[in-house]
Amino acid sequence: MLHPWRIGVFTVVMILILVASFVAGSLVRRPESTALENRDTTVPVTARAEMREVQEVLALKGSVVSGTTVPIPDLNSGASGPTVVTDIAVGPGDSLAPGTYIGAIAGRPQIVIGDDVPLYRDLKLNDAGSDVARLQKALRRMGYQGVPVTGRIEAVTLEAVRLIYANAGLETPGKTKNDTTFRWLDFVQIPGDSGRVVQASAVASHVSRDAPLVLVQTSPNTIAARALILQADRLPPGTQLRLKWPSGESSSTVEAVSRLLPGDAAATKPPGKDVSIKLPDQAAGLPPGQEVDISLPTEGKAVLAVPLISIQRDAGGAFVEVLRRADEPSSTSASPPAPRKVKITIKAQAAGWAEIEADPSLPAGTEVRVP
Numbered sequence: 001m002l003h004p005w006r007i008g009v010f011t012v013v014m015i016l017i018l019v020a021s022f023v024a025g026s027l028v029r030r031p032e033s034t035a036l037e038n039r040d041t042t043v044p045v046t047a048r049a050e051m052r053e054v055q056e057v058l059a060l061k062g063s064v065v066s067g068t069t070v071p072i073p074d075l076n077s078g079a080s081g082p083t084v085v086t087d088i089a090v091g092p093g094d095s096l097a098p099g100t101y102i103g104a105i106a107g108r109p110q111i112v113i114g115d116d117v118p119l120y121r122d123l124k125l126n127d128a129g130s131d132v133a134r135l136q137k138a139l140r141r142m143g144y145q146g147v148p149v150t151g152r153i154e155a156v157t158l159e160a161v162r163l164i165y166a167n168a169g170l171e172t173p174g175k176t177k178n179d180t181t182f183r184w185l186d187f188v189q190i191p192g193d194s195g196r197v198v199q200a201s202a203v204a205s206h207v208s209r210d211a212p213l214v215l216v217q218t219s220p221n222t223i224a225a226r227a228l229i230l231q232a233d234r235l236p237p238g239t240q241l242r243l244k245w246p247s248g249e250s251s252s253t254v255e256a257v258s259r260l261l262p263g264d265a266a267a268t269k270p271p272g273k274d275v276s277i278k279l280p281d282q283a284a285g286l287p288p289g290q291e292v293d294i295s296l297p298t299e300g301k302a303v304l305a306v307p308l309i310s311i312q313r314d315a316g317g318a319f320v321e322v323l324r325r326a327d328e329p330s331s332t333s334a335s336p337p338a339p340r341k342v343k344i345t346i347k348a349q350a351a352g353w354a355e356i357e358a359d360p361s362l363p364a365g366t367e368v369r370v371p
Contacts, residue, residue, distance in 0.1 A: 045370040046323060047310045049362055051302040054348050054355040058234070060294040062225030062243075062277065064286045069198060071212030072102060073110065073188050082106030083206040089168075090214060094197045096190060098142050101168030102214055103200075105207055109170055113187040114138030123182040128152040135182065153182070191218050221284075222255065223277040223292050232257055232273035241277060244293040250282040251297065305353045310368045311344070319343045326365025339369050 087104040090096065102110045113119070117138050118131040133151040140147055144160035158180040165172040174180035195216035207213050223243065227235060235241075239254040258274040277294065279286070286292075310320050321339035345357040356362070 047307045049366040058296045060225045062223045064290045065224045066288040067219035115189040119184040250280040303355045321369040324367040
């Protein structure tokens with residue numbers, strides 16, 4: 001038989017347990033409830049401007065390319081006649097300029113003259129024409145300043161012609177000054193008026209289209225590399241580069257950048273632009289086809305930089321939102337400070353950072369907002 005007081009005690013205990021469970025349940029919150037309440041809360045992400053190295057990464061493969069060469073004489077015009085070499089006065093490495101005696105083919109001298117002189121006829125005393133005027137200008141450039149530009153062959157013009165032969169150790173045409181003849185077939189021309197001999201025929205050999213008297217290089221060897229569009233845009237003429245090849249390394253500069261070119265059919269070159277780089281003296285002995293590694297020089301200096309993820313853009317250009325400058329005290333307010341828009345000028349980018357121009361309103365240590 002249950003006593004009434006026991007029933008009362010049991011009832012009170014059960015009531016207390018239920019009350020405690022209710023109170024505990026009201027204090028414990030489900031994770032889903034917390035997430036729902038915080039769904040509109042923005043957690044600010046910030047970064048800082050820093051003094052650091054921002055080295056652009058550039059890695060290109062280039063190769064040595066031969067300069068332009070021209071045959072002397074140019075037999076592609078269809079000229080015919082004796083082809084035996086009877087004299088050769090220059091060899092590989094020699095420089096050629098107006099007045100240089102190269103050699104002789106079938107006894108006929110081959111002397112360099114200015115490339116703007118029309119060569120098509122012999123000229124003697126009192127002959128006149130525009131070709132005479134150009135010949136006289138060419139003679140003056142060669143150092144014969146006493147030759148007047150009259151457009152008419154005079155004794156002083158013929159005397160300069162005689163001296164060209166005499167200085168080359170050749171017999172001068174004509175017995176006297178007045179009967180000297182400018183024999184146009186004795187003269188040859190080089191584009192740009194100068195060059196370097198890379199190949200010369202031997203005496204008793206025969207010249208042909210494939211074996212000229214001399215092969216002349218009129219422009220120096222260069223280094224060529226195909227760059228992607230974004231890479232080429234960072235390499236305007238004058239840009240300093242670092243070159244490295246198996247036997248050495250040196251610095252050089254960009255000479256020219258081509259227009260946009262398509263990729264080749266063999267897929268060895270992607271679409272992009274060809275970058276022409278001056279061949280430094282240290283690499284003068286590299287043969288055409290030699291591969292060269294190309295990179296930007298390492299400066300190793302710290303510059304003002306901000307993370308790329310903090311940079312925003314609008315119609316006015318690039319900017320960052322400054323929350324607090326390095327020399328400003330931390331805010332004691334519960335709400336974060338309103339960001340201030342500061343325009344920036346980007347000078348270089350690398351490894352997630354952007355070098356920017358120095359700005360008094362954006363010193364190193366400035367806190368910026370990451371959007």
